[in-house]
Amino acid sequence: MSAPTLGDDTETWIAIDPITRPDPASYTHSPANPPSFLESQVDGIILRRQRQRPQGGGGLKHSASPSSRFLNLSRDFEFAGWGSFSKMKLTVEEPAEEPRAPKLLGQATASALAGNDVLGGVFYTLPAVLAVSGVYSPIALFAATLTPFLWRPMMEELASAIPISGAPYSYMINVSRKTLAILGAALLLLDFTASSVVSAATAASYLDGEVDLPFPPFVAAAFIVATFALISLSGLKESARLAFVVLSLHGITMLILSIFAAIQWSQIGNAQLQQNWHMGSTASPSSILRQIFYGFCLGMLGLTGLECTPSYIGRIKPGHFPLVLRNLHLPAIVLNTLMSLLLIAVVPLSVLLDGANVLSVLAQEVVCGVLIGILGVCELLKKLAHDRVVPTMFLNPLPLTGAPYVCVLFFMLCNVVMYASSGGSLTIVSNMFSLVWLTVMVLFPVTLLQLRFNRGRLPRDTRTPLSVIFLSLVVAAVVFAGNVVIEPSTVGYFAAYLIAVLSVFWGTQHKVQLLGIVYWVYDQYPTLHRWDASKTWGKWLVGLMARLKRQPICILVKTDEINHLLHMILYVRENEETSCIKMVHFCGDEEDGEGIPSELEANAKILDEAFPEITIDLIIVQAAFTPANVGLLARRLQIPTGLMFVSCPGPRSRYPVAEFGTRVISL
Incomplete structure (x- = not known):
């Protein structure tokens, strides 16, 4: 389908019409209005593997990837566990010792x-x-x-x-x-x-x-x-x-x-x-x-x-x-x-x-x-x-x-x-x-x-x-x-x-990568294994890498658009050494969950499967998105606010980014 020519000197632009799809509003299923064959097929593809995951998260993700690069370390080391879904209420519980407020300079x-x-x-x-x-x-x-x-x-x-x-x-x-x-x-x-x-x-x-x-x-x-x-x-x-x-x-x-x-x-x-x-x-x-x-x-x-x-x-x-x-x-x-x-x-x-x-x-x-x-x-x-x-x-x-x-x-x-x-x-x-x-x-x-x-x-x-x-x-x-x-x-x-x-x-910044190289060298020489008969050094290296990778990162999400969630996860994977992401959404004080985007849980599960090396936990916080609540959440999750990532606030934002102390990672 060609677009109209803009003039004698201009080239002709070709536009491809979007594929006509059913209106999302028509996806309301009931005994009187069962899903179509196309809808059932798509839902089955998305949910087939999701049914295999443990209900409460955990358990190792399975993958058809090749064997591990290490001779004496299972490929399971490269993969993380399934993420979980949970809801949380924040209570105003101050820590035992409130940090001293910094004195401002004139x-x-x-x-x-x-x-x-x-x-x-x-x-x-x-x-x-x-x-x-x-x-x-x-x-x-x-x-x-x-x-x-x-x-x-x-x-x-x-x-x-x-x-x-x-x-x-x-x-x-x-x-x-x-x-x-x-x-x-x-x-x-x-x-x-x-x-x-x-x-x-x-x-x-x-x-x-x-x-x-x-x-x-x-x-x-x-x-x-x-x-x-x-x-x-x-x-x-x-x-x-x-x-x-x-x-x-x-x-x-x-x-x-x-x-x-x-x-x-x-x-x-x-x-x-x-x-x-x-x-x-x-x-x-x-x-x-x-x-x-x-x-x-x-x-x-x-x-x-x-x-x-x-x-x-x-x-x-x-x-x-x-x-x-x-x-x-x-x-x-x-x-x-x-x-x-x-x-x-x-x-x-x-x-x-x-x-x-x-x-x-x-x-x-x-x-x-x-x-x-x-x-x-x-x-x-x-x-x-x-x-x-x-x-x-x-x-x-x-x-x-x-x-x-x-x-x-x-x-x-x-x-x-x-x-x-x-x-x-x-x-x-x-x-x-x-x-x-x-x-x-x-x-x-x-x-x-x-x-x-x-x-x-x-x-x-x-x-x-x-x-x-x-x-x-x-x-x-x-x-x-x-x-x-x-x-x-x-x-x-x-x-x-x-x-x-x-x-x-x-x-x-690349501690896990360097430790992996050290372990790979250790793994390649049988002489080192005979010298380290109890595998003390090998176990220590593996344990240290695992502890570093378990350090969580938090991304604060407002929307359920999967492209936006994907970009935030890609940022974390490319810039931070972690295999644990806490995806958090503040839904306000609604008890019935009306403030939760409808596709957020499903998309979080899809992304959790798309990144087998990362555990993606979805947490719904029943509280307003304010600097005080973000601080309470940081203490609850034991994650510094500097490692809690957000999208760029706009001119209508109620709070400046400095009050949250979070990192802006997307437009």
């Missing part, structure tokens, strides 16, 4: 956590920018500090859509595949670790230049990291207060320094500025543009810390995140431009280029970059532990403060490994840090594009123009290339560290 304390890193960034970058840009450094730094005007609206849109700590990993896990989210987590871990190492090592280096330390600089760096690790164990709120005090001292110090420099400038006039200009200026326009471009690329690193703010967004009071970004960005514009201009106006250019203690105040300011690194990693690792990417021991808190001490100790270990593997070279870590930071900043526009395409229905307060998103990608690519041109060796270090972290995360 814009002042929230700004202070990242503010010391952002405002202290001028001391990271100023010597490097002066080395490549000379007298054009103020222009280069000013241009670099304008780039967050591209990133701020994107970060605000993402934060309003998914205000969950651990971002941008938490953004990516909700808008894309888990593999890409783990890549983002690896970059974040490198960013936080490199920021901490660079901060501590640079501060120790400048302290060593100012005073005669009785020990090597790396000992001072380790002492700085350990000190801030102890501070972070006091809790986020207390760390934020300390950061606010340090930021206040930082601001006062910069203000006094600026005032005295301005007074000096007024006393000596423009003589030093003119001398530096004549000494450092070039006649070639291409040379001037090259100097400014290189300074612009390096000056972007003066904004490090801005990417850390979404990592603790769940602890910031609602509506304050845009204010936090503003509080971090605008002072950075003034500080970076003003400090570079004052230096060129009052200090001879030869002294600046020799690096003669231009940054003597660095040791007093930059160490707080260690604090924001620790806090950012703690939020990231806790989110990864909830998602079973890393072991749950990372969630263990201190009894008094609730601080995740395992996360802090792990972060200290990461600092030691990175600093030691670089041979204690601050240059190597700094070069690697520049590319890591730029790549992390790319995550924001990339994630926002995925949010627009994959989760377009997700409610949010603001919308960033697409032109801004694409422009930010271009800027990031240009700056990345510029840093590589300035120091080509940075690519090698960046790739080496990233591959190392990704390898660890891949292993923790």
